[in-house]
Amino acid sequence: MNVTFSAEEVAFRKEVRDYFENEFPQDILRMQNEGVPLQPEDLIRWHKAVNEKGWLAENWPVEYGGTGWSPVQKYIFAEERARANAPPVLAFGVNMVGPIIYTYGNEEQKRRFLPDILQTNVWWCQGYSEPGAGSDLASLKTRADLRGDHYVINGTKTWTTLGQFADWIFCLVRTNSDVARRQEGISFILVDMKTPGVSIKPIVLLDGEHEVNEIHFDNVEVPVENLVGEEGKGWTYGKVLLQHERTNIAGVARSKFRLSRLRSRAQKSVRGAAPLAEDRNFMRGISAAEVELKALEYTELRKLASVAAGKAPGPESSILKVAGTELLQAIDCLEMEAAGYYGLAYVRDQFVLDLPDEERVGDTNQATAALNYFNNRKQSIFGGSNEIQKNIIAKHVLGL
Amino acid sequence: MNFSLNEVQLMLADSIEKFVANDYDFEQRQKYSDSETGYSKQVWQTFAELGWTAVPFSEDDGGFDGGPVDMMVVMERVGRGLVVEPYLANIVLAGGVLKRAASPAQKEKWLQPMMAGELQCALAFFEAQARYDINNVETTARQDGDAWILNGNKGYVLNGGNAELIIVPARTSGDPANEAGIALFAVASDADGISIRDYATIDGQRAAEISLQDVSALELIGDADDGYAVLKAAVDDATLAICAEAVGIMTVLTEKTIEYAKSRVQFGVPISSFQALQHRMVDMYTACEQSRSLMMWAAMTCADDPAAINALKYQIGKAGKQVGEEAVQIHGGMGVTWELDVAHYFKRLTAIRHMFGSADWHLDKLAS
Numbered sequence: 001m002n003v004t005f006s007a008e009e010v011a012f013r014k015e016v017r018d019y020f021e022n023e024f025p026q027d028i029l030r031m032q033n034e035g036v037p038l039q040p041e042d043l044i045r046w047h048k049a050v051n052e053k054g055w056l057a058e059n060w061p062v063e064y065g066g067t068g069w070s071p072v073q074k075y076i077f078a079e080e081r082a083r084a085n086a087p088p089v090l091a092f093g094v095n096m097v098g099p100i101i102y103t104y105g106n107e108e109q110k111r112r113f114l115p116d117i118l119q120t121n122v123w124w125c126q127g128y129s130e131p132g133a134g135s136d137l138a139s140l141k142t143r144a145d146l147r148g149d150h151y152v153i154n155g156t157k158t159w160t161t162l163g164q165f166a167d168w169i170f171c172l173v174r175t176n177s178d179v180a181r182r183q184e185g186i187s188f189i190l191v192d193m194k195t196p197g198v199s200i201k202p203i204v205l206l207d208g209e210h211e212v213n214e215i216h217f218d219n220v221e222v223p224v225e226n227l228v229g230e231e232g233k234g235w236t237y238g239k240v241l242l243q244h245e246r247t248n249i250a251g252v253a254r255s256k257f258r259l260s261r262l263r264s265r266a267q268k269s270v271r272g273a274a275p276l277a278e279d280r281n282f283m284r285g286i287s288a289a290e291v292e293l294k295a296l297e298y299t300e301l302r303k304l305a306s307v308a309a310g311k312a313p314g315p316e317s318s319i320l321k322v323a324g325t326e327l328l329q330a331i332d333c334l335e336m337e338a339a340g341y342y343g344l345a346y347v348r349d350q351f352v353l354d355l356p357d358e359e360r361v362g363d364t365n366q367a368t369a370a371l372n373y374f375n376n377r378k379q380s381i382f383g384g385s386n387e388i389q390k391n392i393i394a395k396h397v398l399g400l
Numbered sequence: 401m402n403f404s405l406n407e408v409q410l411m412l413a414d415s416i417e418k419f420v421a422n423d424y425d426f427e428q429r430q431k432y433s434d435s436e437t438g439y440s441k442q443v444w445q446t447f448a449e450l451g452w453t454a455v456p457f458s459e460d461d462g463g464f465d466g467g468p469v470d471m472m473v474v475m476e477r478v479g480r481g482l483v484v485e486p487y488l489a490n491i492v493l494a495g496g497v498l499k500r501a502a503s504p505a506q507k508e509k510w511l512q513p514m515m516a517g518e519l520q521c522a523l524a525f526f527e528a529q530a531r532y533d534i535n536n537v538e539t540t541a542r543q544d545g546d547a548w549i550l551n552g553n554k555g556y557v558l559n560g561g562n563a564e565l566i567i568v569p570a571r572t573s574g575d576p577a578n579e580a581g582i583a584l585f586a587v588a589s590d591a592d593g594i595s596i597r598d599y600a601t602i603d604g605q606r607a608a609e610i611s612l613q614d615v616s617a618l619e620l621i622g623d624a625d626d627g628y629a630v631l632k633a634a635v636d637d638a639t640l641a642i643c644a645e646a647v648g649i650m651t652v653l654t655e656k657t658i659e660y661a662k663s664r665v666q667f668g669v670p671i672s673s674f675q676a677l678q679h680r681m682v683d684m685y686t687a688c689e690q691s692r693s694l695m696m697w698a699a700m701t702c703a704d705d706p707a708a709i710n711a712l713k714y715q716i717g718k719a720g721k722q723v724g725e726e727a728v729q730i731h732g733g734m735g736v737t738w739e740l741d742v743a744h745y746f747k748r749l750t751a752i753r754h755m756f757g758s759a760d761w762h763l764d765k766l767a768s
Contacts, residue, residue, distance in 0.1 A: 001409075001469050003401050003700060072401060280767060287766035291694070291711045298693035305403050319686045387679070394678035398658050398685060 003301065005072070013076045020084035025049055032085045035368040036351050040123075040165045043090060047120040050089075057094050057118060064102050064110070065118045071304045082253035092161070093117040093124035096241070097170045100188060104229035104237050113190070127157035127171035127191070127215060128238070135388050137172070138182040138235065142217060144173040144189060151175070151189065151227070153197075153220040159382070163200055163213040166193050172234050179232075188234035190226040197221070207374040208348065249317065249383075250324030252297045258331050259290055262338060270363060276338055285334050292327050296320070315396035318389040325379040325386060332373040335365075342366035403696060408464075409473050415450055416474060420481030426741040430604075432484055437562050438606035439485045448517030453491050456637070457499050461507055462515060468699040471637065472644040476695075479648025482745055484605055489559030490514055492641045494521035496634025497567050497584055501622030510565055510586065522563035524554035524610060525635055532757040534569075534635055535579045535628055539612065541570035548585055548617040553610070560608025561598025564589050568612065569631055572624050584627040585617035592616070603751035604744060636709050639756040640702060643716045646752045647688070647695050649745050650720060653727040654684045656742055660731055677730055684726050687719040710762040716752070717759025724749040 005013070020029075028046045031038060038046075050056045058074050060066020069077065081088070089095065098117045101109055116122040133140040142155025153173060163169065169191050176185030191198065197220035203212045229237055263286060266276035276282050300320055307313050336343045342362025350360050350367060361367065380386045394400040405413060424443070432440040447453050455470050457463025464470065471492070478487060491514075498511045498521075513519035530536035539552025550570050560566065566587045574581030589596060593615040598608045622630055658681055661672035671677055698712040724746040728735035731742050753759070 001403055001405065001696065001700060003697075005401065280764075283767040284763050287763055288714070291715055291763075291766070292690075294697055294711060295690040295694040295715060298697045299689055301401065302403050302693060302696070305401050308401075316689075319682075319689060323686060323690065390679045390682040391675070393682045393685065394675075398678075398681055400658065400661070400672045400678045400681065 005076075009072055009076060012073055013080060016077055016080040017083070019053060019055075020080060020086055023049075023053065024084065024086060028087070029085060031353065032087060034351075034353055035364045036353055038087060040162075043087075044120050044123075046087070047090065047094075051118055051120065056089065056120075057098065058089075059095060059099060060102065064098075064114055071307050075301075075304055079253040079256070082257040085257060088254075090162070092126050092166075092170075093120070093122065096126060097124050097190070099241055100170070100228060100237055103241070104188070104233075108225065109190075109228065122167045123162075123165050125160050125163040125166035125169045125193075127160060127169045129157065129159045131156055131158050131214075135385050138186070140172060140174060140186065142171065142173045143177075144175050144187060144222070146175070146224070147221075150221045150223050153189075153191065153217040153222055155217050157215045157217075158203070158212075160200075160213045160215050161211060163193075163215055164202065164210065168192055169198075169215065170228075172238060175231050183235040185232050186234040187231050188228045188237050189222060190228065191217075191220065191222050195220050195222065205375065206377070207371045208346070209371075209375070211375075250296050250300050250320040251328055252293065252300055252324070255289075255293050255324070255327050255331055256297070258335070259286065259293060262286060262331070262334060265338065265365070270366075273340075282334075282337060285337070289327060289330050289334060292323070292330070296323050296327060299323070315392050318384075318392045318397075321383065322380075322386045322389050328379055329373075329376055332369075332376050335369040336373045339366035339369035343369040346370075405469075405473060409470060412452075412455070412470065413473050413477060416452065416477040416481075419446070419450070420477065420483070424481050424483065426482070426744075429482055429484060430744075433604035438600065438604075439562075444485050445517045447485060447487070448515065453487075453515045453517060456491065456495060457511070457515065461499060461511060463499075468637075468640055468702055471641055472695060472699045475641045475644035476648040479645035479748075480652050482649070482652075482741070482748060486520070486559040486562065486605075488638055488641055488645075489523070489563070490521050492638045493523035493525065493558065493634055494563075494565070494567050496637045497523055497621060497630055500633060501584060501627070501630045506586070506619065506621060514565075519564055520559060520562045521565045521567065522557050522559045522608075523567045523631075523634065524557045524560070524569065525631065526556045527553065528555050529576075532761050533577065534631055535582065536577050537569050537571045537582050538576045539568065539570040541572050541583055541585060541617070548583075548620060550585060550587065550612045550615045550617055552612055554612070555609050556601075557608045557610050559606060560596060560610055561606055565618075566610065567621065568617070569627060579628045581625055582628045582631065583624045584621045584630060586619045586621055587612070587615060587617050591618075601751060603748040605751075635756055636702065636706055639709050639713050640698060642752045642755055643691075643698070643712050644695055646716045646720050646749055647691050649749045649752075650684075650688045650691060650723040653723055653742065653745050653749070654681070654688050656745075657681060657684065657727045657730045660734075664732070671730075680726055680730065684723050687723050691715055691719045707766065710757075710765045713757055714759045714762040714766065717762065720749045720753050721759075 025046050028042060047056060055067060057066040058069055058077060062068035094117055101113050128137060130140050130142060142157060144151040144153045171189050171191055172186050173189055174185055175187040179185040197218040199216045201214045202210045203214060205211050269275050343366055345361040345367055347361045347367050452474060454463040455466040455474055459465045498507060502511060510519060514521050525534050527538055539550060541548050541550050550568060566589055568585045568587045569582050570585055572581050572583045593613040595611050596608050598606060601607050661677055662670050664671050694712050694715045698708040702708045727742055728746055734740050735742055737743060
C-alpha cells in the first residue's frame with residue numbers, strides 16, 4: 001500500500017504547474033483571485049488558450065483531439081488547476097455533449113460538431129430538467145414528433161445554465177409516449193438556439209445573478225440528422241456518461257485550495273481585527289473540515305486506483321458527490337464566518353479589478369463570501385440531488 | 401499509487417479471518433469474556449503460535465518487522481471478530497514500549513516471553529487527574545541506592561489484573577504536566593506495596609486500578625528523564641490500532657443492520673423499503689468508507705506525521721458514535737438486548753471512542 005506518484009506523474013505535475021504559473025492567461029487568474037466575475041469573452045479566451053496547449057478535453061480519446069490522460073493524470077491536473085485558482089472548464093460542451101457525440105453520434109455529426117466544441121467556437125447548454133421533471137427526470141414532457149425529415153419540438157426546459165450565451169442546446173425529449181417504462185421513448189437531440197420558436201427567459205438566483213434560464217420550444221423544427229444515436233435510447237446515453245463523468249465530482253482539489261487559503265488568511269489581521277487564528281472555535285471548524293477533506297481525498301484516490309486497475313466506476317461514486325458537496329458547503333459557511341459583518345454587505349459593483357481600497361466595503365473576499373454561500377446551495381440540489389444520490393447507493397450498492 | 405495489501409499482508413488477513421470464522425463465534429467470545437481472566441489462554445496461545453503476536457516487532461527481536469499498515473490489517477480483523485484477547489495491552493502498548501526502549505537483556509527477559517504468549521504485560525498510561533494527557537504523571541520515582549522506589553496510583557490499566565509485568569510511567573523530576581522528567585519502569589505485579597483491583601469494563605474486557613506504595617521497581621526501561629517520547633509513540637500505535645479495530649466493527653455493524661432491515665417485516669413489508677431508514681444506512685455506509693479511507697492514509701503517513709493519528713481518532717470518534725447508535729436504533733428493540741451481538745459491538749465501539757482521547761480532544765490538538 002502506498003500513495004507515491006511515479007516519476008512520469010511527478011514530471012507531469014511539474015509541467016502542469018509551470019503551465020498555470022507562466023502560460024495560462026494570467027489576467028484571468030488575477031480576476032479569480034480578486035473575485036471579479038468572468039465575462040463570456042474571458043471564458044472563451046481562456047478555453048481557447050487551454051485547448052491550444054491540447055489540455056481542454058481531458059476525458060476525450062486522443063483520436064478526437066483529447067488528452068488521453070490516465071485517471072491519475074486527470075487528478076493531478078485538477079489539483080494543479082485548483083492550486084493556481086484557475087477556473088474549472090465549462091462542462092456543457094467539452095465534458096457533456098462532446099463525449100455523447102463521439103460515443104453515439106455518426107461520422108457526419110462528429111465532423112460537424114467536435115472541432116467547434118474543442119475550439120470553443122460554439123457555446124453549448126443543457127436541456128434536461130423541466131418545470132415538472134427535476135429529480136424525477138424520466139417524467140419529462142417535452143415532445144419531439146417526427147414529421148418527414150424533421151422533428152417538431154414543443155415544451156419547456158429549465159435551469160439552463162448560461163443558456164443566454166448559448167449557440168446550441170442538447171436536449172432529452174420524448175419521441176414516444178406509448179412505452180412500458182418511462183425511461184424508454186426518450187431521445188437525445190441537438191438544437192440550434194437560433195431556430196424559430198426557441199425563446200429564452202432569465203431566472204435570477206438568490207445571489208442576484210442571472211445564471212440560469214427557462215427555454216421554451218414552440219413548434220421548433222429540427223432536422224432528423226440532429227438526432228444522436230438511436231431514437232428512444234437517450235436515457236441510456238445520458239446515464240452511461242453520467243457515471244463516467246464523475247471524475248472530480250467530489251471537488252477535492254478546489255476544497256483543498258479554499259481551506260488552505262482560509263488557513264493562511266486566518267493568520268492575518270483584517271482592518272485591525274485580531275487574526276482568526278486566535279479564535280479556537282473557528283480553528284476547530286477549519287480542522288474538522290480538513291479531516292473531512294482528507295477522508296474524501298482518499299476515498300476518491302481509492303476509487304481512482306480501482307478505475308486505473310481496470311474496474312468500472314460504480315454507483316459508489318455517489319458518495320463522492322454527497323460528501324463533496326457537503327464539504328464544499330461547510331467551507332462556504334467557514335468563509336462566511338470569517339467575513340463577519342462585512343460578509344453581509346451586498347456590493348456587487350465593487351467586483352472590478354484595481355478598485356482603490358478606500359472605495360471598498362470590507363475586503364473583496366469578505367464581500368464574496370455570502371454570495372458563494374447562497375449560490376452554492378445549488379450544489380446539493382443539481383446533478384441528481386443528494387437525496388437522489390442516497391437512493392442510488394441504497395438501491396445499487398446496499399441492495400435495499 | 402496502490403491501495404492493495406501485499407502478499408504477506410493478505411496471508412495475515414486471511415489467517416485471522418479464518419480463525420474468527422471457524423473458532424471464534426459470538427457465543428464463544430462471550431464465554432471467554434465472562435471467564436475469570438476475561439480472555440482465553442488457549443486462544444492467546446494460538447495467537448502466538450500463528451505469529452500474530454510477533455507482527456509489530458523487528459526481525460532482530462524475532463518479529464515480522466510489521467509497520468502501521470500490518471497493524472491495521474490485524475486490528476481491523478480483531479474488530480470484526482470482537483476479539484477480547486489482550487492484544488492491545490500486551491503487543492501494542494507494553495510491546496510498543498519494550499521494542500523502542502528496552503535493552504537486549506530486557507527484551508530477552510520480557511519481550512520474547514510476551515511474544516511467545518508466556519508472559520502477560522500491561523502499560524499503566526493513565527492517572528485519574530490526567531484525563532487524556534499522558535504527560536500528566538503524578539506517580540513519583542525516587543532513587544534509593546540501586547533501586548527505584550515508586551509511589552502513586554494508576555487507573556484503567558488494561559489487562560492490569562492478568563499482567564505479571566506492568567510498565568509504569570513515573571516522574572523522576574519536574575511538574576506533573578511536564579513532558580520531560582518521565583521515566584518508564586518495569587514492575588512485578590506481585591511486588592511488595594502494590595495493590596491491584598481488577599474489574600470488568602463495559603465492552604467485555606478487563607482493566608485494573610493499581611496503587612503503588614513504596615514499590616521497588618524491577619528495572620528502569622530506557623532513559624531516566626526521557627520516557628515520554630517512547631510512551632507517546634506506544635500510545636500513538638495503540639490509537640491507530642483501536643481506530644482500525646473500530647473500522648472493522650463499524651463495517652460489521654453496517655452489514656448486520658442492512659441484513660436485519662431486509663429481513664424484518666413491519667406493516668407487511670421489510671423495513672429496508674422505508675426511505676427514512678435507507679438514507680440512514682447510506683450515511684452509515686458512507687461513514688465507514690470515509691473512515692476506512694482516513695485509516696489507510698493515517699497508516700501510510702503517521703510515521704512521518706503523527707498528527708495523522710489525531711485526525712484519524714477524531715474521525716473515528718465521530719463516525720463511531722453515528723454508526724453505533726444508528727445500528728442499535730435500526731435494530732429496534734432487539735438492538736438494546738444483551739442477547740444480540742450488535743449491542744456488544746456497539747459497546748466496544750463506544751469504549752474505543754473514549755480511549756486515548758475523545759473526538760473533541762483530538763480536534764483540539766489539530767486546531768492548536
